[in-house]
Amino acid sequence: EPEVTQTPSHQVTQMGQEVILRCVPISNHLYFYWYRQILGQKVEFLVSFYNNEISEKSEIFDDQFSVERPDGSNFTLKIRSTKLEDSAMYFCATKTTVVSYNEQFFGPGTRLTVL
Amino acid sequence: RKEVEQDPGPFNVPEGATVAFNCTYSNSASQSFFWYRQDCRKEPKLLMSVYSSGNEDGRFTAQLNRASQYISLLIRDSKLSDSATYLCVVNTDTGRRALTFGSGTRLQVQP
Numbered sequence: 001e002p003e004v005t006q007t008p009s010h011q012v013t014q015m016g017q018e019v020i021l022r023c024v025p026i027s028n029h030l031y032f033y034w035y036r037q038i039l040g041q042k043v044e045f046l047v048s049f050y051n052n053e054i055s056e057k058s059e060i061f062d063d064q065f066s067v068e069r070p071d072g073s074n075f076t077l078k079i080r081s082t083k084l085e086d087s088a089m090y091f092c093a094t095k096t097t098v099v100s101y102n103e104q105f106f107g108p109g110t111r112l113t114v115l
Numbered sequence: 116r117k118e119v120e121q122d123p124g125p126f127n128v129p130e131g132a133t134v135a136f137n138c139t140y141s142n143s144a145s146q147s148f149f150w151y152r153q154d155c156r157k158e159p160k161l162l163m164s165v166y167s168s169g170n171e172d173g174r175f176t177a178q179l180n181r182a183s184q185y186i187s188l189l190i191r192d193s194k195l196s197d198s199a200t201y202l203c204v205v206n207t208d209t210g211r212r213a214l215t216f217g218s219g220t221r222l223q224v225q226p
Contacts, residue, residue, distance in 0.1 A: 042202075045215065108158050
């Protein structure tokens with residue numbers, strides 16, 4: 001069964017450093033999302049991406065964050081200057097069409113720890 | 116008011132029990148509804164979509180009440196493997212296409 005993959009599984013970084021989280025979507029999927037989950041809290045939407053541009057972003061997704069699909073396969077989330085409060089699980093999700101009942105498939109997540 | 120509200124639990128039930136989870140959502144423009152399951156430190160996985168007429172998948176039954184903005188999940192004959200956090204998820208379908216998650220209800224099935 002096709003699946004979304006994410007690397008690394010765990011990233012430890014110092015405050016102020018840049019991190020890049022990577023996602024490989026399922027091959028025929030067109031819609032991509034990043035979510036985060038702070039430990040013990042709910043899953044929160046960050047950004048959606050379609051046709052090589054951001055479709056929508058939440059208030060969490062400030063200028064520190066950026067996304068791109070540099071090579072047509074990987075979908076990346078960059079955090080420019082990490083803060084302690086960026087420590088969380090970051091999940092990539094992908095979806096084949098815009099139809100709302102169509103399932104979003106989640107990757108296994110990257111655990112980001114900012115020290 | 117939270118967009119999607121759930122009782123956090125935990126619900127501790129014996130094997131074989133029937134357990135019900137409830138969820139309310141605040142945005143009347145919400146279009147699609149789901150129950151996801153999340154195991155500890157893992158990604159959310161779709162359990163089932165929730166349709167207006169209600170739907171059943173084996174031991175799991177989901178109901179939607181649009182007038183009351185209320186969603187439910189019933190699990191019959193609980194198994195140890197059902198122990199997880201159950202996430203009520205809504206899509207407002209206003210163009211964002213992103214999912215809005217509740218905080219989840221934790222279920223612990225005991226032998």
